[in-house]
Amino acid sequence: MRTIKTYDIASLRCSQITSSEIVAFVQSLPVTPQTRQNYLSHLGAVFAVAKPAWGYPLDRQAMQDTFAVTRRLGVISKGRSRERRPTLDELDRIMDHFGGVQARRPGSLPMQRIIPFAIFSTRRQDEILRIRWTDYGGTKVLVRDMKNPGVKIGNDIWCDLTAEASAYIESMPRMDDRIFPFGNDAVSTAFTRACQFLAIDDLHFHDLRHDGVSRLFEIGWQIPQVAKVSGHRSWSSLQRYTHINQSGDKYAGWKWRAPPN
16 A cells, blocks of 8 residues: 555645546556555455445445456456475475574574474465464464454464474463564565575465475375464365375475474
8 A cells, every 4th residue: 555655646636636636646556467456456445335334435336447457458367376385395494494594693583493384284474473472272372363355453363283284382381471473574575584584486485384284184194184283264276285296295204394402
């Protein structure tokens, strides 16, 4: 929204913002069609509540027309589902890298705990960093404000924890009310820089969640069991994980399956 404020459309009166103005704005964005759709979705959320909540005369029909036109013209499009998963070799290199960082700087982020927890818990980065000790119940964890298209705030869901994920929580010192009391930017930057330094191409922190969910199917779990861990409300959204090409536990003999001492 801060970026949108820098464009000409932000200086128009509500009554002046027609579908043609919005289309022109979207077309002017120097980003991919997938990112344009993301911008338009955020702007659409404002249009949805502006008049009934605040009395601002923004035309919801203009936004609906914009979506129809820009989609038809190929100006926007849905993002493709990522299928990238880390290999064990890549993870070993990343974990060794952070082991070296920890040895040189003992006060640095405990990425050797955060990364395996992300995999075994299937949690998103921001969810991990919000978990409080009071949210932890041994075999379950309360995931606060879980990502959901219809509910942004207050979507708190109890999710099951795998034994590996619970072990990593138990390994964390109680130095804060949060289990992982670190900033999103710090974790994201550390992971990205490690991948760049190690020449690991196109691996994102969020890919760890995808790998963790895929693993559960590979070890024979069924959709209802996986959904209790991942927090997916719609089983249909898990269908793409069921067409896996391997079976067995990828992490059966992994050095970091259990927390380091």
